[in-house]
Structure formats: structure tokens, C-alpha cells
Amino acid sequence: MGKVITLFKLLPKLHQILLCILVFVTLIIILMPSDDVQASKQTVSSNGEYGLNTRYEVPLAFRTPTPPSGSEAISMENAESRKQPLVQPSVHRKVQTTTNPVATQADVAPLLNEKHFQVKSGDTLAALFSRAGLTAKDVYDVTQLPKAKKNLLKIMPGDALVIAKNDDGQLVQLRYHIDKISTLVVNRVDNGYKESIASKxxxxRNKFANATIKSNFWNAGVVAGLTPNQIMQLATIFGWDIDFALDLRKDDHFAILFEEEYADGEFLRNGNILAAEFSNQGDSYTAVRYKDGSYYSAEGRSMRKAFLRSPVDFKYVSSSFNPRRLHPVTGQVKAHRGVDYVAKVGTPIKAAGKGRVIKSGYNQYNGNYVFIKHNDTYTTKYLHLKKRKVKTGASVKQGQIIGTLGSTGRVTGAHLHYEFIVNGVHRNPRTVKLPKSEAIASKEKAPFAIVSKKLMTELEHNKQVQIASH
Incomplete structure (x- = not known):
């Protein structure tokens, strides 16, 4: 500053005067208010409140967006429609879940002074209440309510509670999400607390999916958007008709109709498979779910057959049914009167059908073995087991675990030797014609036919829409 003053004094007198005038004019221009300035743009009164009946310019971030009109609206609709899947869920059904007493809208409305608390590792309800500024008496009073006691005393890390207090620090409301559908609500009343369950x-919705097998069934299911559980469920439904380890071929295909559950537009979980169709080596199989929870063909015959096509989840067949096979140990021609299924040692072996165990024992050739007589016509045999799970004389159900896969007896490796005998004659378990499944009860035929026609028509419609879209 001293140097500036010294330089100013060295200037001629006239220059000093002109410089002072220039500075003075500049200051006036800077300080003078502009006519275009709107002082009221976001001006509030001296007490910090907006005036009544006064128009204020509101920032765009706080405005409600207005929908486009005319051609712009049509353009956006077309854009949105392109985002949607080609096949829409075709049926919407609402199921009201209720638990008495049911909370009203007022019970669950957000309150002032409420805070969200997340359960931490090692937390108890008392510790969480303490963090919220509540007392041990509050814990006691709330847990005297049956539903609150049942749910709040077993809170887990990651669970969330919403707690609202009044100006005196008293608990006014507590909300706890039991699951995606139900919320426990505890409200203060004159004589204590009341509880209720708010249910969404x-x-x-019905959802359609289909796929063609290119490499394997599992990959096709994943490409179709199915979950692992749905893929396994589909295999179980058709497991009596199709051997999913050996019978599937490239270009086999399937289509299914299944349920999806939503609450307030939020996806909850997949529901039941309602209808399905599976094409395997040119043969078509259908399945429809009925109200009893069982699956039937579109014509009304049970999908559950008298026998499983294979009694073990195997990796591959090491030796097929062959009346003139060379024995791998002795090298002599000896009929192989069953099928050898290779799998991991300890893999469960299932009874192919219900029946009675006529033999459960051990010898040097068969190792651990189980024979089951199903009726006067059919008998099945299971050889080389690691362990036997049933005893002679026991009654077994279809699918019951009767032992585990092993390598006992005269064998070259771990496997299950499985035989299927019809009227005393050994038949190929993989090709033998199994007895027909039972038809649906006579009194259910008419109502089932209505359900079957509706679901199969919907399935076929979705297939045609999918074909047209490609």
C-alpha cells in the first residue's frame, strides 16, 4: 500500500485528479442496485417464514414434474413399452393377508420425532431401547404384549426398528418389520400400549418362461430366467416320465407358467409352477397343478407314477442291461440283468416304489443289498450298498432312503446295481413300460378339466406370442 501511495504522489496533479474521479465513478456503478434484480426471488420475512398469498419462484428440484403431452407423451410411451419384456404376466390376483387385530392406516402412519435403529451384533431389546433413550420399564411394558414378546425378544442383527417418542421422551410408537409383508405396530394408548399387525x-402374477436345450437342461433353465429351485422342481414334476440324466437331447424344449408374488409392487418370491410342457425326443409331456397341490397331465392322470425311473441321482451309467455281457471280473459271458449307476460313494438310494422289504442283508457277491416286493407283479433289487437303512420286513414308501451307494461285494468300482423284475422276469429298468398312473378322482374330473383348459390355453398363448416376437 505504501508503494502505491508513493507512486500516486509522483503523478502530475491533473493525473491524480482524473484517477480519483475514475475510482469514484466505478464505486458508484458497483454499489447502485439493478432494476432487473428480483429481491423477492427467494426472500422470506424477517422472522424466517414465507408470506401468505405471495408468489415465490420455487427451485426446480422441489417441483412436481408434469407429464409430457402430445407427441412427446406418445414418444415416451413407446420408449417405455420397448423396455418391457415381450411377454407380460397375464394374470393378476390379489390375496389379502390378514392377522387379527389388523393395524389401521393411522396406526402405521409415520410420526414426528421418530428414529430408525438397526440391531447390531450382540444386541438385545434392552440394549437397543437404551440406545433409543428408553427405560427398562418400557422394555417390560412392551414385552407384556403377546405378539411383541414373540417377535421382539428374538431380534437378529440387521433387523430394523422405528421408534417414535413425544416431547417428554416417552415411547409413542414402535414399528418392526417381521417380514416383507407383515409389520408389528405398538402404539401408546391411555392405559398402556396396544399392538397390531399391519399386513400388505x-x-x-402369472409369469411365462420357455427355453430350448442347447448344451444341458440346467443351462437352459438359467437362460429362461428360472431359479435353481424352479429348475429342480421342473425336473421333479417330469421325473417319472423323463430320465434327466440320459434321455435329454439337444433341441428338446420346455415351457412353464408359474406364480410370482408381489407386495406394493415389490417382488417377494416365486410361487408354484402352475402348468408346464416338456418336449423330449419328439414326445410331449404336460403337467398341471391342481388345488390339492399335486400335478396331473392335461388329461387328468397323475404325474406321480408307481415307480421312479431311476432310484439314485447318478453321474452316468457304467453298464447297461445286457443278457450277453462279459463279466468285468471273471471275463465270462454272464447276463447283466440290471443297470449300473455310478455316483459318489454315500449317495442316497431311494425305493423306486412303495412296498415291503423282503431281504436286507450281505453276501460276498452282492455286498450289502436290499430287495423290495411291490406287489405280486413287481420286485426291485439294489446291490453293492455301502450301508443299508432298512430291515427285512419293513414297509417303505416311494422315494424313501433305503441305503447309500458303495462298492461292497464283487465289483470293480463304486456303483449301484439296480434290477427290475416283472412276473419273475428281469426287464431293462430304463425301457420297461411302467404301470399307468392313477387318474384324478371322478368327482374332481370336471373342475380339473376347467383348470387344465384355462392354464394350458394360457401357456399356449404365451408360446405363440413368444414365437411371433422372434
Whole structure:
């Protein structure tokens, strides 16, 4: 500053005067208010409140967006439609889940002074209440309520509670999400607390999926958007007709209709498979779910057959049914009167059908073995087991675990030797014609036919829409 003053004094007198005038004019221009300035743009009164009946310019971030009109709206609709899947869920059903007493809208409305608390590792309800500024008496009073006691005393890390207090620090409301559908609500009343369960309305939508097998069934299911559980469920439904380890071929295909559950537009979980169709080596199989939870063909015959096509989840067949096979140990021609299924040692072996165990024992050739007589016509045999799970004389159900896969007896490696005998004659378990499944009960035929026609028509419609879209 001293140097500036010294330089100013060295200037001629006239220059000093002109410089002072220039500085003075500049200051006036800077300080003078502009006519275009709107002082009221976001001006509030001296007490910090907006005035009544006064128009203020609101920032765009706080405005409600207005929908586009005219051609712009049509353009956006077309853009949105392109985002949607080609096949839409075709049926929407609402299921009201209720638990008495049911909370009203007022019970669950957000309150002032409420805070969210997340359960931490090692937390108890008392510790969480203490963090919220509540007392041990509050814990006691709330847990005297049956539903609160049942749910709040077993809170887990990651669970969340919403706690609202009044100006005196008293608990006014507590909300705890039991699951995606139900919320426990505890409200203060004159004489203590009351509890209720607020339940969302569950909406059931039908969803369609289909795929063609290119490499294997599992990959095809994943490409179709199915979950691992749905893929296994589909295999179980058709497991009596199709051997999913040996019978599938490239270009076999399937289509299914299944349920999806939503609450307030939020996806909850997949529901039941309602209808399905599976094409295997040119043969078509259908399945429809009925109200009893069982699956039947579109014509009304049970998908559950008298016998499983294979009694073990195997990796491959090491030796097929062959009346003139060379024995791998002795090298002599000896009929192989069953099928050898290779799998991991300890893999469960299932009874192919219900029946009675006529033999459960051990010898040097068969190792551990189990023979089951199903009726006067059919008998099945299971050889080389690691362990036997049933005893002679026991009754077994279809699918019951009767032992585990092993390598006992005269064998070259771990496997299950499985025989299927019809009227005393050994038949190939993989090709023998199994007895027909039972038809649906006579009194259910008419109502089932209505359900079957509706679901199979819907399945076929979705298939045609999918074909047209490609």
C-alpha cells in the first residue's frame, strides 16, 4: 500500500485528479442496485417464514414434474413399452393377508420425532431401547404384549426398528418389520400400549418362461430366467416320465407358467409352477397343478407314477442291461440283468416304489443289498450298498432312503446295481413300460378339466406370442 501511495504522489496533479474521479465513478456503478434484480426471488420475512398469498419462484428440484403431452407423451410411451419384456404376466390376483387385530392406516402412519435403529451384533431389546433413550420399564411394558414378546425378544442383527417418542421422551410408537409383508405396530394408548399387525396385500402374477436345450437342461433353465429351485422342481414334476440324466437331447424344449408374488409392487418370491410342457425326443409331456397341490397331465392322470425311473441321482451309467455281457471280473459271458449307476460313494438310494422289504442283508457277491416286493407283479433289487437303512420286513414308501451307494461285494468300482423284475422276469429298468398312473378322482374330473383348459390355453398363448416376437 505504501508503494502505491508513493507512486500516486509522483503523478502530475491533473493525473491524480482524473484517477480519483475514475475510482469514484466505478464505486458508484458497483454499489447502485439493478432494476432487473428480483429481491423477492427467494426472500422470506424477517422472522424466517414465507408470506401468505405471495408468489415465490420455487427451485426446480422441489417441483412436481408434469407429464409430457402430445407427441412427446406418445414418444415416451413407446420408449417405455420397448423396455418391457415381450411377454407380460397375464394374470393378476390379489390375496389379502390378514392377522387379527389388523393395524389401521393411522396406526402405521409415520410420526414426528421418530428414529430408525438397526440391531447390531450382540444386541438385545434392552440394549437397543437404551440406545433409543428408553427405560427398562418400557422394555417390560412392551414385552407384556403377546405378539411383541414373540417377535421382539428374538431380534437378529440387521433387523430394523422405528421408534417414535413425544416431547417428554416417552415411547409413542414402535414399528418392526417381521417380514416383507407383515409389520408389528405398538402404539401408546391411555392405559398402556396396544399392538397390531399391519399386513400388505399380496398380488399374485402369472409369469411365462420357455427355453430350448442347447448344451444341458440346467443351462437352459438359467437362460429362461428360472431359479435353481424352479429348475429342480421342473425336473421333479417330469421325473417319472423323463430320465434327466440320459434321455435329454439337444433341441428338446420346455415351457412353464408359474406364480410370482408381489407386495406394493415389490417382488417377494416365486410361487408354484402352475402348468408346464416338456418336449423330449419328439414326445410331449404336460403337467398341471391342481388345488390339492399335486400335478396331473392335461388329461387328468397323475404325474406321480408307481415307480421312479431311476432310484439314485447318478453321474452316468457304467453298464447297461445286457443278457450277453462279459463279466468285468471273471471275463465270462454272464447276463447283466440290471443297470449300473455310478455316483459318489454315500449317495442316497431311494425305493423306486412303495412296498415291503423282503431281504436286507450281505453276501460276498452282492455286498450289502436290499430287495423290495411291490406287489405280486413287481420286485426291485439294489446291490453293492455301502450301508443299508432298512430291515427285512419293513414297509417303505416311494422315494424313501433305503441305503447309500458303495462298492461292497464283487465289483470293480463304486456303483449301484439296480434290477427290475416283472412276473419273475428281469426287464431293462430304463425301457420297461411302467404301470399307468392313477387318474384324478371322478368327482374332481370336471373342475380339473376347467383348470387344465384355462392354464394350458394360457401357456399356449404365451408360446405363440413368444414365437411371433422372434
Amino acid at each position: 396385500t399380496v398380488e399374485i
